[in-house]
Amino acid sequence: MDWEKRFQDNSTPWERDGLHPAAQDWVTAGVLSAGRRVLIPGCGRSREVVHFARLGMQVTGFDLSYTAIHWQAGALDQAGLHAELVEGDGLAWTPAAPLDLIYEQTFLCAIPPGLRETYEACAHRWLKPGGRFLALFMQKDERGGPPYGCSLEAMHELFPADRWIWPEDEAFTPYPHPNLNGKPELGGILTRR
Numbered sequence: 298m299d300w301e302k303r304f305q306d307n308s309t310p311w312e313r314d315g316l317h318p319a320a321q322d323w324v325t326a327g328v329l330s331a332g333r334r335v336l337i338p339g340c341g342r343s344r345e346v347v348h349f350a351r352l353g354m355q356v357t358g359f360d361l362s363y364t365a366i367h368w369q370a371g372a373l374d375q376a377g378l379h380a381e382l383v384e385g386d387g388l389a390w391t392p393a394a395p396l397d398l399i400y401e402q403t404f405l406c407a408i409p410p411g412l413r414e415t416y417e418a419c420a421h422r423w424l425k426p427g428g429r430f431l432a433l434f435m436q437k438d439e440r441g442g443p444p445y446g447c448s449l450e451a452m453h454e455l456f457p458a459d460r461w462i463w464p465e466d467e468a469f470t471p472y473p474h475p476n477l478n479g480k481p482e483l484g485g486i487l488t489r490r
């Protein structure tokens with residue numbers, strides 16, 4: 298997938314017009330709140346970077362795409378806000394201090410499945426103990442869109458129970474995607490042990 302070209306061509310069907318409803322729910326629940334250090338991996342042009350910065354959070358967004366990072370810088374500038382923006386391979390990045398939160402919105406389904414274990418190891422290393430991984434696991438079987446589905450079965454293998462506390466009762470909320478034939482992302486919070 299040539300992500301930079303997708304942004305240059307505006308061929309970005311995974312984008313939502315506004316804030317993801319899960320982000321809104323996690324703000325309402327007080328999970329996303331002022332002062333917390335949050336990473337948005339593969340932030341693209343998602344609105345959450347500006348929104349979380351406006352909440353008073355310490356936001357980092359990384360992305361491979363120059364165009365996406367440049368867009369985020371412009372949006373922050375326009376809003377008079379600040380966030381750390383990193384252009385490049387996020388899996389080679391290290392935070393300056395442990396994170397409270399990772400807001401995972403269609404990054405895991407964008408990286409090749411062969412890199413998933415590396416991402417899990419990074420997420421575990423980046424978060425402080427008790428830190429939270431706000432998951433939106435894209436449910437799809439076929440390739441395309443954000444390319445790779447994240448079935449809950451595969452996610453249980455990737456985020457094992459001896460490293461992550463899963464939500465009680467497997468309580469995940471489906472958020473149908475408006476531009477991807479209503480394919481749902483399953484929203485739920487894993488806690489790093």
Ligand SMILES: C[S@@+](CC[C@H](N)C(=O)[O-])C[C@H]1O[C@@H](n2cnc3c(N)ncnc32)[C@H](O)[C@@H]1O
Pocket residue numbers: 300301311312313338339340341342343359360361362365385386387388402403404407408442443
């Ligand atoms: C499906 S898009 C999602 C973008 C954004 N999270 C959203 O919901 O609008 C996946 C994003 O991950 C970025 N990406 C893919 N692999 C990456 C990597 N190894 N390091 C950093 N960013 C990456 C792409 O450039 C793209 O912006």
